Amino acid sequence: MSGAGRKDENQADKNLRIGGISGLDLKWLSALEAPFRVTGLPWLDRDGIYRRLPVNPSHAIRPEVDRLANYTTGVQVRFRTDSPNLYVRVKLVDSYSMYQMAATGQCGVDCYIGTIGDQRYINTSRFDFTQAEYESVLFDSLAREMRDITLNLPLYQGVQELSIGVDSSSEIAAFPGFPIDKKVLLYGTSITHGACATRPGMAYPNILSRMFPLEFVNLGFSGNAQGEPELAHLIGLIESPGLLILDYEANTPSTERLAESLPEFIRIYRDRHPDVPILVLSQICLAREAFDGELTSRREERKRIQREEVERRRSAGDRNVHFFDGALLLGEDPQDCTTDGIHPSDLGYDRMATTLRPVIAELLNAVIEQQTGRDDGKWNEQIRSKG
The missing domain is CATH 2.60.120.260 (Galactose-binding domain-like)
Known part of the structure; x- marks a missing residue:
């Protein structure tokens, strides 16, 4: 359609007009x-x-x-x-x-x-x-x-x-302020960054920010979240963290690089924040996987690496490191949840946030208990029920 055609269409429907x-x-x-x-x-x-x-x-x-x-x-x-x-x-x-x-x-x-x-x-x-x-x-x-x-x-x-x-x-x-003076930090790929939400509020970190009474910080770097140690050091400088989410698998140049970077990234962050909960998310399912078994096998291998690293650290005494299978984030039928086969649509982001809501609530409950001096299980159940 020509530019003139688009203009005529916008003028015909007053709800599409750009008002002055x-x-x-x-x-x-x-x-x-x-x-x-x-x-x-x-x-x-x-x-x-x-x-x-x-x-x-x-x-x-x-x-x-x-x-x-x-x-x-x-x-x-x-x-x-x-x-x-x-x-x-x-x-x-x-x-x-x-x-x-x-x-x-x-x-x-x-x-x-x-x-x-x-x-x-x-x-x-x-x-x-x-x-x-x-x-x-x-x-x-x-x-x-x-x-x-x-x-x-x-x-x-x-x-x-x-x-x-x-x-x-x-x-x-x-703004009267957040009831909980902590931050949820999300480091990840273009999916964390927000591609391809149709408007800002529909990126999954922004959806989650409407569910929880604390500040969210989006550290998604589209195509460039490679788990480099420099970013671990910088993220470690952010004050009052309540939860760190690592969702960078898809940007790592190779499976070998993921296996090298994840332990080092967590180690660097742990040196500065020994008790902050860390949630490692593996990659969501891609639409092409329905037709490409090798792609699924690669994702499964990377998932195994991340899960085993979390289990290793937990066995060594770090009980505040957790893993969640990204294949569950888009639900049982993920095929129509992306815009381009890779990046979630608004539907996909809504499913991601809904799935993560009880997981994050569980991890934040201990943080809230520590700050308020009480077990806020009632708040946790309220968050779950709204999901």
């Missing part, structure tokens, strides 16, 4: 300033930019990882407001460029309303995907009452500036 901002008395505020709370960026206070790794890392990282660290997957902006209208003004590093992802996933911002555990999606930014800067409405004409807002930032693009527009007479208040 006119006739509203708005005040625009930078998301990096109080009272907004930006999560998912462990080095934000030091570096002051939207970047998931430090600007000057203590350990050298490959150029590919350095570039991907500027993508804002997993980054969220949280606040409260009574504004009936909410807009965003976004300046990206570049415009939409990925054939297999929706522009809303790569470059968009989506919005949830509600407190942790009761957040509901309302809208995603609409914009001209050929441009790197845009303004968009997230909601308008709602009743004037205080609401908890969570914005999910673009998955596969860097953000230079993000401003939030609210009615000039509205109140903006700080």
